[in-house]
Amino acid sequence: MSVLLFTIIVLLGAFVAGLVGSLTGLGGGVIIIPLLTLVLGVDIHYAIGASIISVIATSSGSAAAYVKEGITNIRIGMFLEIATTISAIIGAVITVFINPSYIAIIFGVILLFSAIMMVRKKVDHSDNDTSGKLAVFLKLNGSYPTDKGMQNYAVHNVAGGFFMMFVAGIISGLLGIGSGALKVIAMDNIMRIPFKVSTTTSNFMMGVTAAASAIVYLHRGQIDPGIAMPVALGVLTGATVGSKILVKTKTDKLKIIFAVVVAFLALQMIYNGLTGKL
């Protein structure tokens, strides 16, 4: 395949990944990695390097808008980044020592899990009860704008959330994805932070987490300019278009269709990993 044809295919694929990713809340890597490895026969280590670039691009792009609205809790983000950056580097360092087949299997399992998380009915656990001592000490409790004015919220189980973020960071560094589904568990379910705050804050954190592992990948030569270029341009364009149409679209049906596609890709990755084709 010629460089020109390869660039066009990846550009289109990345555009779709960015578009669907911003409509469903799933990161671009979920589509990028299967496209590169299963369809184009790219080694999974290059795919991981390209995917992390798409994570940084979409995270910084969308965080710019959210931060201005004042929903993101910068203190929560900064504190939890201690866990995610350390673990992302650990994940990025160990990724080459693990058999690529195992990486494909782990990736498939995380994909399946993300698909389930996406269609699962969300329950808002947030409240304004007394929070833990650690949350008060770290000044994590905050407020965010809603239709009815500023809404206060209390943060719980900081230690549990911190530990879960450590797991999310390892997975992120290992696979080159944002591991948004794991971050949601940490923030929504364990720390009981309101949805709007947890999604925007996790998005805000993803860029920093990804940057830490991206540097390790760059040094190792996993970020190839020929792949990174169409991935970065395509994903960001797609995500920008997606966020523009998000306001007018009902995404419920789209999420179910996308979950089926992701589950299919996940099984493909697991199958290829088990049979040693990846």
Place this chain on the structure above:
Amino acid sequence: MSKEKNFFADRDIQIILGTLLRVGVIASMSVILIGGLVYLGSNHSEIVNYSQFDSVKSGFSAVSDIFIGLGDLKGSAIIQFGVLLLIFTPIMRVVFSIFSFLIERDYLYVLIGAFVLCVILFSLSNKLVG
């Protein structure tokens, strides 16, 4: 009263942070686009070969190499420079947050931010790559 004041300080910081992120993304994407056009201009008919990862083969994996390649106006070096700009955008965000916490005299978060920055700077060390 003091709570009011903090709120406004936080709002200002959020607006500046948002602008910083946007400028970083636009700048890096522009550089990657220019590099991409240069790269396609000279390499479009080559045959791609990414089937086997080879850490020795890939060029421009060190920051110094990227700058040398930039001098020669090589497309792939320009793309990698754009990638570097993209990677440094969230890192600059951390640096900026530390300064804003310093202005707010929130020393606990100056410390937390500095720690996160140190972790990232540690990843810049080549020793991590075996």
